[in-house]
Amino acid sequence: MAARADMPDVLLVTVDALRPDRLGCYGGDRAMAPHIDRLADSACVFETAWAAGPNTPASFPGLMASRTAFQSGSLGVGEAPVTLAELLRSQGYGTFGFNAGNPYVSRFFGYDRGFDELRSFLEHTPTDGGVFDHVPQDEAAGTRVSGAASAVRRAFRGARAALKVPLRALGLLRPLEPLWRPVLDHMRYWSRFRVKLDLEERYWSAVSDWLEAPPERPFFLWLHPMTVHEPYCPPARCQREVAGRALSMRRMIALRRAAGRVAEGDRSALSDRDVRELRMLYDAEVRRMDERLGVVLDALRRQGRLERCLLIVTSDHGEQFMEHGRCFHPSFHFNETLRVPLLVRLPGEDEGRRVEREVGLVDLLPTVADLLGAELPDGACVGRSFAPLLRGEEMSTEGRLFVSESFYGPHGTFYQLDCRDLRRVKRRVSFQNRCIKLAADGAAGTCSVFDLRSDPGEEDDLSGRRPELEEAAMGLARCHFRRAERERVRRAFPGGPPGGRP
Amino acid sequence: MPDHTVKLDPELHRRIAELVQNSGAFDSVEDYVNCVLAELFGEAGLHEADEDRERMLRQRLKDLGYM
Numbered sequence: 001m002a003a004r005a006d007m008p009d010v011l012l013v014t015v016d017a018l019r020p021d022r023l024g025c026y027g028g029d030r031a032m033a034p035h036i037d038r039l040a041d042s043a044c045v046f047e048t049a050w051a052a053g054p055n056t057p058a059s060f061p062g063l064m065a066s067r068t069a070f071q072s073g074s075l076g077v078g079e080a081p082v083t084l085a086e087l088l089r090s091q092g093y094g095t096f097g098f099n100a101g102n103p104y105v106s107r108f109f110g111y112d113r114g115f116d117e118l119r120s121f122l123e124h125t126p127t128d129g130g131v132f133d134h135v136p137q138d139e140a141a142g143t144r145v146s147g148a149a150s151a152v153r154r155a156f157r158g159a160r161a162a163l164k165v166p167l168r169a170l171g172l173l174r175p176l177e178p179l180w181r182p183v184l185d186h187m188r189y190w191s192r193f194r195v196k197l198d199l200e201e202r203y204w205s206a207v208s209d210w211l212e213a214p215p216e217r218p219f220f221l222w223l224h225p226m227t228v229h230e231p232y233c234p235p236a237r238c239q240r241e242v243a244g245r246a247l248s249m250r251r252m253i254a255l256r257r258a259a260g261r262v263a264e265g266d267r268s269a270l271s272d273r274d275v276r277e278l279r280m281l282y283d284a285e286v287r288r289m290d291e292r293l294g295v296v297l298d299a300l301r302r303q304g305r306l307e308r309c310l311l312i313v314t315s316d317h318g319e320q321f322m323e324h325g326r327c328f329h330p331s332f333h334f335n336e337t338l339r340v341p342l343l344v345r346l347p348g349e350d351e352g353r354r355v356e357r358e359v360g361l362v363d364l365l366p367t368v369a370d371l372l373g374a375e376l377p378d379g380a381c382v383g384r385s386f387a388p389l390l391r392g393e394e395m396s397t398e399g400r401l402f403v404s405e406s407f408y409g410p411h412g413t414f415y416q417l418d419c420r421d422l423r424r425v426k427r428r429v430s431f432q433n434r435c436i437k438l439a440a441d442g443a444a445g446t447c448s449v450f451d452l453r454s455d456p457g458e459e460d461d462l463s464g465r466r467p468e469l470e471e472a473a474m475g476l477a478r479c480h481f482r483r484a485e486r487e488r489v490r491r492a493f494p495g496g497p498p499g500g501r502p
Numbered sequence: 503m504p505d506h507t508v509k510l511d512p513e514l515h516r517r518i519a520e521l522v523q524n525s526g527a528f529d530s531v532e533d534y535v536n537c538v539l540a541e542l543f544g545e546a547g548l549h550e551a552d553e554d555r556e557r558m559l560r561q562r563l564k565d566l567g568y569m
Contacts, residue, residue: 399560399569424517426524436568442526451568468566472559479556481527482537486549489541496544 002092002217007372008347009309010088010220011300014063015289016056016102016229017329018315020049020341022286032242032286035294036313040343041352043311044390048358048434049342050402051317055329056104058406059316059361064111066365066381069405070429070484074422076109079491081380084365085114088220091374096210096219100203100226115222121203159184185260189253193233200227204292211299223296227289228319230328231256234284238291242283252281259327267325275322282319310371311345314361324458331406333430333439334458338404346371346390357395358433359386360402401431401438403480429477438469440477447473508535 024030025040026047052062057075061067065080072079085095097111097118105111106120163180207223214221232255236246247255255278261269270278293313300306317329320336329337340361362383369376370385382403388395407425426443437458440447449462449469463470510518510531518531528534540548563569 399564401560401563401569424520424524427526433569436563440526443524445526468562472563475555475559478527479552479559481525482548482552485525485527485534485537486541489538493542496542 004092007091007093007218009218009300009305010093010368011223011309011311012084012221013223013225013293013311013313015293015313015315016100016224016226017317017319018228018286018289018341019318019336020315020339022283023341025343026341029242029283032283033290035290035297036341036343039297039311039313039345042350043313043343043345044353044355046342046344046355046357046359046389048356049314049340050358050360050432051315051338051340051404052360052362053404053406054317054331054333054337055406056102056316057109058331058404060105060111062360062362062383063314063316063364064105066362066383068362068382068403068484069407070422070427070481071382071487072422073488073491075104076111077113078110080110080113081377082365083111083113084368085220085222087114087365087369087374087376088372089114089116091372092217094215094217094219095222097222097224098203098207098210099222099224101199102224102226102229105224119206121199121206155187182257185257186253189231189256190249192231192256193249193252196226196231196233200288200292204295207296208299211296211303214303214305223293225289225292227292228282228285230259232278232281232285234281234288238284238287239280242287243280247277247281251277255281262322262325262327263330267322270322270327278327279321282321308347309345310347310368311343312364313341313343314364315340316361331408331428333404333406333428333432333437335432335437335452335456338430338432344390353392355389357386357389357397358400358402359389359397362402397433401433401476404430404432427481429480431473431476436469438473438476440473442477442481445474447477449473510535 020026020028022028023033023040024037025045030037051059052068053059058069061069061072061077061080064085065077065083067077067080069075077083085097089095095115095117097115099105099111099118099120101121103109103120103122106122107118112118203225210221231252233249233252239246255270255274258269258274259278297306300309318335318337318339319329320326320332320334323336324332324334326332342359342361344367360383362381363386364383366376366381366383366385367387367390368374370387371390386395406428407422408428409425426441428439428441430437430439432438432452435451435453437450437452438447439449447463447470449466450458450460451462452458463473515531518534522528522531522534528537537548539545560569
């Protein structure tokens, strides 16, 4: 199908781990992200947008396919009825994606579906650890560790393995840990910083190259920058711009090491000053990302394509800075990670508006379909179109609870999961809107409840004192989990049971 | 009375028990097996019971002013 000439280009920017409150259009410092704020002046700014999960693998099925992660037996969108890129390609769009190295949104998890070209920049992602432990090696073979920083990482892994055996044999591994761990951690994080800096350059350079000669026909361009994602190692210039001073590489590494210890359970590893400095580094990364995004927007503006572009800027999840005793974006359902920015600018729009109605990222796919007049298969989406809100019409979201899901493995994080098989992972789910948060841990059989009207910071868990709310949290979670199981059974046996009805 | 007991392979039972423990959706292995079989054979009873329960819980939240 050829795209109609009046169809707009579509630019979707999903900044990994971007908190809304760091942006001026969400009440943050207006100097932090001036390009995004300028865009907000002519866009619909959704005051409350909910992610479908607190981290990338849990959130992205909702964002790209309007599905919840638990609806699949495996991670990603490989089993989704339709993805955003597929929808747009079916309308005649050229579809292009640039993912700055996040393996969870790469082809390994079905995110290349519908794309004419998806570049994932996984060259520096180690294939011998983390998510790739669970990807068949023939698929992982397309990626390889390269570059000086990665050579250091390989050397570090080798040295660590070689040292561990004799030290453990002598019973010295633990007693000598204060001596060896800082050195090895320093090497590890130094290499991660170098990899990130190198990747950033290559990523944005590739995006700029693409923008030099975009296709004539309408395009869908998806950008997934990792600039704001940890480890935070912004250039000194960006740090000075947001804080008037810059931290040394040594200090940045020390902060990342301490944050790593928090993730391992030592909540005292970060002092208040450390947290302030981590936030400052994060803000400087936001500043750097905004600069890069500004270059992209300028390029489209020069070509006269920005004005006729449907532009969506959002994030897959937010970030925590010890508000609830943790850093980054673990599998816990607090609003620091579940609330995301969402800006949508319709083609030709030049007047900004704020939208109070709550929406979810699961609504993006049906909204884009609605705006383009495209049909979606029945039952393909769990979200609903918010196109009427973009047109300034009324639309009720009364009675709506937004669902977010997450999963965790044996060590409490999602990194160690067997991503290709979600049948035996431990699950969390939450149901929320501006008034209430009902969160349940399926494996632990526990829940937490927050009245967000009186307790927006989620500090006072009501679960022990409000049995009716506790019952609602556990009951809704149970129904949700069972529905996911039933859907998986239906998919496994689409024609009914083997042998038919007795 | 006919005996409706089904003997599961011990390894399968262990794996289902693990799933039941992790998901929080089922009380027991029997509960899980009942749910899966009901879905496979198109028995709508369990599905409808869940829908009713969810509707009731949502209505209660609405009555409490949370929705």
